[in-house]
Amino acid sequence: MLPSGIIYTVCQMELEGVYPVADFLESLVNDTKSFGAVVDGMRRMSDPRWHGTPNTTKLKGDPYKGIFELRMKCGNRYLRLPFIFSGECEAVLMFGEIKKKAAPTPTFMNRARAYRDKLNSKEANYEPIDFTQFDE
């Protein structure tokens, strides 16, 4: 778990014009409950008022290698978005996935590692998410 009370700027990764987090949210267009849970989870990460610890964990299978995970439970499914820290308190979300089991698959891990390396080698950009656009 990450400490609460720290203001994180939540960003999303951009690689060659592709936004994997936006693609993930687009796949949830007809699943409003999951969409709401993901946006809420992302917003809570950047909310300094939120009293609880963020829904973040060190990713199993990659301990202490810099990959964390934002995880929400919606029904019997896990909505998971791996992220890394970049700069000062910038959490860069890399992509999203829906899974029924808690443990990450090798495909998921490989994708997360590949994106982390791209971000660390500065081959990929990232930009902050504007949460005001989700307000009615």
Added chain:
Amino acid sequence: MNQSILPSSTSKGNLRFREIIKSNPALLEEVADAKIFNEIAHQLYTLRREKGFTQKDLADKIKLKQSHISRWEKAGYQGYKIKVLSKLARTLGGSLEVNLRPRSHNYTVYCKYEEKDQTSYPNGIVHTRTESLVLPVTISAFGSK
């Protein structure tokens, strides 16, 4: 490629989000609901801490388990009952207030102001100068969409 943080308002990623929201307006309702429930959890936590109660203290006072309080203060919980919330508020020395009100809409109307200025010269020529100004005026209205 040079890594840089792009500005948030005009970035392509945020424009993508806007397109997604446009495709299904129900998505925003879901996000707004989640925000309301988070606010309840936060207020409950704040009020309890202000009173110096532990979760166990509060649970004992309302004759429930500590796990109930823990669940109500957790993000994503959406099963609140008004009666229970009212009881909690009373126990914590507060009160529950529920407001159902029509949504407010802001309409921006553009008003055109025109100012005419006439100047007469001794040789009989009248020069008319017209200045027009378009100003936005915001009107708040309550009621149906």
